Structures are given as C-alpha cells and as structure tokens.
Amino acid sequence: MKIAVLSGKGGTGKTLVSVNLAAAASKSTYVDCDVEEPNGHLFFKPEKLKEKPVKVSIPSLDENLCSGCRKCVDFCKFNALAFINNKPMLFEEVCHSCGGCILFCPQKALSEKSKKVGKVEFGKAKDVNVITGIMNLGEASGIPIISEMFKSLKDKDELIILDCPPGSGCMAMESIKYADYCVLVAEPTLFGTHNLNMVYELVKIFNKPFGVVLNKCVEGENLSEEFCKGHSMPILESIPFDYELGGINSNGRIATFESNKYSVLFSKLLKKILKEVHI
Amino acid sequence: MKIAIPVNEDKTTICPSFGRTPMFLIYDIETQNQVFLDNSAVASQGGAGIKAAQSIVDNKVDAVLTPRCGENAANVLIAGNIKVYKTTFNTTKENIDAFNENKLQILDDVHPGFHNHGGM
Numbered sequence: 390m391k392i393a394v395l396s397g398k399g400g401t402g403k404t405l406v407s408v409n410l411a412a413a414a415s416k417s418t419y420v421d422c423d424v425e426e427p428n429g430h431l432f433f434k435p436e437k438l439k440e441k442p443v444k445v446s447i448p449s450l451d452e453n454l455c456s457g458c459r460k461c462v463d464f465c466k467f468n469a470l471a472f473i474n475n476k477p478m479l480f481e482e483v484c485h486s487c488g489g490c491i492l493f494c495p496q497k498a499l500s501e502k503s504k505k506v507g508k509v510e511f512g513k514a515k516d517v518n519v520i521t522g523i524m525n526l527g528e529a530s531g532i533p534i535i536s537e538m539f540k541s542l543k544d545k546d547e548l549i550i551l552d553c554p555p556g557s558g559c560m561a562m563e564s565i566k567y568a569d570y571c572v573l574v575a576e577p578t579l580f581g582t583h584n585l586n587m588v589y590e591l592v593k594i595f596n597k598p599f600g601v602v603l604n605k606c607v608e609g610e611n612l613s614e615e616f617c618k619g620h621s622m623p624i625l626e627s628i629p630f631d632y633e634l635g636g637i638n639s640n641g642r643i644a645t646f647e648s649n650k651y652s653v654l655f656s657k658l659l660k661k662i663l664k665e666v667h668i
Numbered sequence: 669m670k671i672a673i674p675v676n677e678d679k680t681t682i683c684p685s686f687g688r689t690p691m692f693l694i695y696d697i698e699t700q701n702q703v704f705l706d707n708s709a710v711a712s713q714g715g716a717g718i719k720a721a722q723s724i725v726d727n728k729v730d731a732v733l734t735p736r737c738g739e740n741a742a743n744v745l746i747a748g749n750i751k752v753y754k755t756t757f758n759t760t761k762e763n764i765d766a767f768n769e770n771k772l773q774i775l776d777d778v779h780p781g782f783h784n785h786g787g788m
Binding site for chain 2: 462467468469471472473474478480483529
C-alpha cells in the first residue's frame with residue numbers, strides 16, 4: 390500500500406509527516422520522491438546498502454552524416470535543440486529524452502547516448518527501508534529518478550510512504566500516480582490555503598482518495614481548516630505549531646521516537662489513514 | 669547591421685526578460701527600418717531562451733541589446749556569431765543612440781537562467 394504525502398509548497402511539513410508516519414509503523418518503506426532536495430535521510434540516517442545510477446538517453450550527433458535539414462530542431466517541443474551554422478546544437482539539461490529527434494532524422498545522424506541524471510540510494514534504519522532519489526544539479530526533470538524508485542517497489546502489502554516533491558507539477562504527479570491514498574499537508578495561512586487548493590485540484594484530477602493534515606496550527610483563524618470545511622475535505626489531524634516539535638525536527642530527530650505525545654499523534658494518524666484506505 | 673532588442677507591449681520600453689519578452693524590435697542601423705517580431709518562445713514551458721535566441725539567429729541579426737540574458741540563450745547567440753550588449757536605458761531609442769555612439773558594453777554577466785523560479 391502506497392501513501393503519498395504532498396503539499397502545494399515546500400516547508401509545509403511533508404517530510405515531517407512522511408518520516409513520522411514511516412516511523413510510527415512497525416515496518417515500512419520511506420521513499421523520498423523530492424529528488425531535487427531529498428532530506429528524509431537526514432532524519433533516518435540510514436545505513437547505506439546499495440546505490441543505483443539513473444540514466445537517460447539523449448541524442449548524439451554524427452556531424453558527417455548530418456545534412457542540416459533541421460527536422461530534429463523543428464520537432465523538439467522542449468527547445469532542447471538549436472539550429473546554428475546548419476547543424477543542431479543540443480542543450481542536454483533541457484532534453485526530456487523523448488527520442489523524437491532520433492526517429493525523425495532522415496540521415497540517421499542522431500543516435501542514443503546514455504547520460505547519468507542522478508541516483509537512487511537504498512538504505513535501512515531499523516525497521517524502515519529508506520529509498521532516496523537524488524537528482525544531479527542542473528537537470529530539468531527528476532521524473533526518470535522517481536520512476537526508477539517505483540520500479541524497485543515490489544511488495545504490494547508493505548506500507549510505503551511517498552514523500553512527494555512540493556507543488557503540483559510533473560514530479561508531484563509522477564509521485565502520486567501509483568498512490569492508494571494521498572495526505573495533503575497544509576499551513577493555516579492564506580498562502581498555505583492557496584497551495585492546498587493546488588494539490589486538492591491535483592488529487593481530484595487523479596481521482597485519489599485523500600485527507601488533510603493541518604500543520605503549524607495556532608490559536609485563532611485557520612484559513613486552510615475553513616477551506617477544508619467549505620469543500621467537505623476530511624481533516625485527519627491538526628499538528629500544533631509547537632516549540633518542542635520544531636526543536637526535535639530541526640535537529641534531524643524523529644518526533645515519534647523522541648516524544649510520547651507525538652508518538653501517540655502519528656500512530657493515531659497512521660491508523661486513521663489505514664482505515665480510510667481500507668474503506 | 670541589424671540589431672534586436674527585447675521590448676514590452678508598448679513597443680518602446682525594454683523588457684527585462686530576453687527569453688520571455690513579448691516581442692523583439694529588429695532594427696536596421698543603415699536603413700533605420702524597424703520591425704516588431706512576436707516572440708514565439710514567450711509561452712514555452714522550458715527552453716524559452718534557446719527558442720527566442722534561435723529566432724534572433726534565424727532573422728540574421730548581428731547584435732542583441734538586452735538588460736540581461738540567460739546562459740542557454742547566450743550560448744545560442746554566441747554560436748550564431750551574434751554580439752550581446754547590455755542596455756543602460758529604459759527605451760529602445762536611447763539604447764540605439766548609445767549603441768551608435770559605441771557607448772554600450774558587451775554583456776558579460778550572463779545568468780544561469782531562472783527556469784520558473786522567479787526573476788521577473
């Protein structure tokens with residue numbers, strides 16, 4: 390079973406919730422899909438077991454065969470190819486590896502070349518398998534890395550927590566594609582509510598069952614809570630804006646292991662989610 | 669000699685973005701002929717600088733006057749033998765005059781691109 394934790398913006402508490410849900414389970418796999426800035430490993434400090442490079446195919450030009458017809462450049466909708474001095478010029482980090490230019494080249498001047506875009510690290514921290522996707526700096530898309538991580542997930546019955554990238558773009562979509570349930574983490578501010586709406590729209594499009602965790606809750610007005618009530622969105626839990634929790638978390642420790650209060654809170658949250666998934 | 673300048677919708681002021689400018693002013697120094705070229709890259713999801721620079725190359729421009737320029741766009745322009753100068757005024761006229769008097773410097777602070785992370 391795969392539970393995706395997402396939010397419209399960074400810093401909302403995706404990793405806090407993901408790490409603690411994985412820690413609250415007796416046995417789980419934590420997958421860091423936030424490949425641009427994976428940080429779950431900072432909490433689990435896993436023992437590294439293995440590492441796998443992630444490669445994609447990009448075009449390589451044989452200048453002697455190229456007739457300068459420009460078909461490849463005109464085909465590329467990602468603007469990864471420019472046409473200079475009657476030859477295509479490739480911008481590797483803009484290329485999305487669709488392979489179209491290679492197919493379209495009438496001279497067969499383009500061929501596939503392998504390029505490393507990142508890696509996946511597999512580790513273990515007590516009863517939690519920790520899988521971390523790491524994208525190389527400057528790459529345009531982390532999707533190949535996220536897909537690679539999904540390939541390694543086999544056991545269907547195991548509890549898998551997916552710590553998603555922020556936002557509602559391609560990488561968040563790739564991360565929730567196979568999720569059985571989505572947890573939307575939201576802050577109480579107007580900005581937080583706007584970003585909650587983004588992921589709410591996303592899970593509706595993907596037709597995923599979901600629930601909301603309100604984080605950083607303070608006394609008084611909570612715009613995200615009002616938004617949830619207005620849209621009949623289930624609220625799973627409210628996490629307080631708490632000095633103790635902030636302290637534990639900012640020191641790279643896991644609240645579920647350190648604080649009885651939060652051990653209870655995240656165990657309860659996990660149970661609630663599991664119940665929701667099985668309905 | 670043909671020069672290109674990223675301009676706003678008002679067709680007189682300089683657009684701060686090269687890749688995502690709504691249009692370019694293409695100006696012929698000798699004939700003083702001017703044409704406004706719609707920037708087809710403006711709505712690109714990515715690679716806007718590359719696409720915009722490509723249309724500048726395709727229009728056989730000799731020099732670009734711009735307040736700034738991303739790395740990829742600069743690489744296309746350089747490969748296309750186009751010189752890039754830094755604008756110092758707000759309007760196209762003032763910059764063209766300055767260019768004619770050799771008062772504009774070559775743009776050397778090429779930035780690594782904003783890639784949807786702000787900058788405007």
